[in-house]
Amino acid sequence: MTLQRPTDILHYPPTLDDRPISTRGSVSCPWRRGPMNAVDEGSAVPADLAPPRLVCPGRRLCRLRCRPRRLLGHRAYGLLMKVLIVGAGALGSLVGALLDPAHDVRLLGRGEHIRTIASEGLRVEGLTRSHIHPPVAEIPEAITSPPDLMVFTVKAYDTKAAARATIDLCGHNTLVLTLQNGLGNVEILQETFGREHVLAGVTSMGAHRTAPGRIVHAGAGRTIIGRPVGAPDGAVKRLARILNGSFPVEIGGDMRGxxxxxxxxxxxxxxxxxxxxxxxxxxxxxxxxxxxxxxxxxxxxxxxxxxxxxxxxxxxxxxxxxxxxxxxxxxxxxxxxxxxxxxxxxxxxxxxxxxxxxxxxxxxxxxxxxxxxxxxxxxxxxx
Known part of the structure; x- marks a missing residue:
């Protein structure tokens, strides 16, 4: 099949749940070919599915010069999730910035940092560099639809309050992933959202804030996700493949450990x-x-x-x-x-x-x- 116009991408392919996702930090734009979007073995878009002759619709759709953003085409490749970062501190901001090019990311937080992001955007320096303008919210009531993924990065002593405040945002298929420090977070989230929604995660990625709206990506580290108890299921494996398009993610079989x-x-x-x-x-x-x-x-x-x-x-x-x-x-x-x-x-x-x-x-x-x-x-x- 030869794709002749961008609208064809909306229907092709229907799903890529079982296809490998790139472990690189960006996903190739299906609209354009060239050095920054060349399709190779590591590409998130398999070579046999890459549209060969398409013209990028321009910045009005692409938003960031062909870096995948809220592109219509990327939904066809199974990569566009609605992600809510609950707790937009240094780590939450970093996770949001890494996910932002390929997913619909919203930051939930409070204070001068989140207000600066709303007005001036989020700047990331260090191991990765970017300047993004994700939607932000200071109260959960400002969010009107359930996300596909909620990532909890609030302080451990705020987990219970944050979970109670966001419980109405958890849809039937929403996954809730904790990447927090400390002990007891998983149990609180399971009690609030239900065991079937909650995934445990750990990360040693390092970030720190230098000023409101500015963070430094200071450490690469490891990120591991899995079910709190038991072997990883299909939801864990699919999420790991998708997240691997933004930062390296491993699947853990012993998340308690x-x-x-x-x-x-x-x-x-x-x-x-x-x-x-x-x-x-x-x-x-x-x-x-x-x-x-x-x-x-x-x-x-x-x-x-x-x-x-x-x-x-x-x-x-x-x-x-x-x-x-x-x-x-x-x-x-x-x-x-x-x-x-x-x-x-x-x-x-x-x-x-x-x-x-x-x-x-x-x-x-x-x-x-x-x-x-x-x-x-x-x-x-x-x-």
Missing amino acids: EIHLKALANAAINPLTAIHRVRNGEILRHPDLMRRMDAVIEESLAVYSAAGIGFPVPDPRSFVYGVVRGTAENRSSMLQDVERGHRTEIDQINGAIAVMGRKHGIPTPENDSLVEAIHLIENSVVQ
């Missing part, structure tokens, strides 16, 4: 960066901080062992060190919170591990001291 592994890394890294006001990589340059990090790791591993929680890696300590190296230039979310005078997630990270330790009779002096230190900082600076 993945979530606790990330909590271990956060517990060992984030409080130290917040207390000493340093980037992640500085921990490895100071022997005292390394010894403190090792002590937190060993104590937390003893708690996890007593609780019968395993990890999907053979050496969790090496994993934590790998996270530090991979996000060396990143300013942890806890450091950013302290610098801005905001509440931190210390109770949902180190505090949750300490609670688990008490439940199983394991002393947690290292985690307890970090919780106390961060609380002292919060009490002096939180606005």
Whole structure:
């Protein structure tokens, strides 16, 4: 079949659910051929389906010079999802910016950052660079239709309130994915939206805000998604393939272990960066901080062992060190919170591990001291 005019794309092909999605950061525009849109083995559009002779309809439809946006043609390739980012902080803004070229993304947040995005757009610097103008909302009531995907990136202490506020936006086929720090988020989302809607996720992508409406993509990291319990199903696999068109996503078979592994890394890294006001990589340059990090790791591993929680890696300590190296230039979310005078997630990270330790009779002096230190900082600076 030879496509002669752009409207033919609307009906061809009907679905690509089972076709591979590119792991590159952008998706080839089906309207134009050329160096930036050449079809190859890694393209999201299979070579045998690529329209050979089409003229781009121009910026009025393409919006971003042939980068896939709200293009009619991309819906035919199964790539255009309606995505709602719940919690447009640094990480939420980054996820939204990475998804924006190929999907219909809306940011839900509050404060000066979201208002600046509404008026001036979102600028991303660092590992990726972009300037986008996604629709934003400060209240859920401003959103009139259910999204295909809700991505929760709110602070862990706000999960319950955010879930209750957005419950009416969850449609019959909506998936709810958490990429949050801390423990307990999955359980809250399942209780609110229902188990069938909720996917667990972890990411070590790093981002920090430099000014309202501006973020730095500071760390590439890994992103893993799956069902909270049990083997990945078709919905997980399809979503992973689609998300892989925007950033690398892996499918996890043990999301409980993945979530606790990330909590271990956060517990060992984030409080130290917040207390000493340093980037992640500085921990490895100071022997005292390394010894403190090792002590937190060993104590937390003893708690996890007593609780019968395993990890999907053979050496969790090496994993934590790998996270530090991979996000060396990143300013942890806890450091950013302290610098801005905001509440931190210390109770949902180190505090949750300490609670688990008490439940199983394991002393947690290292985690307890970090919780106390961060609380002292919060009490002096939180606005």
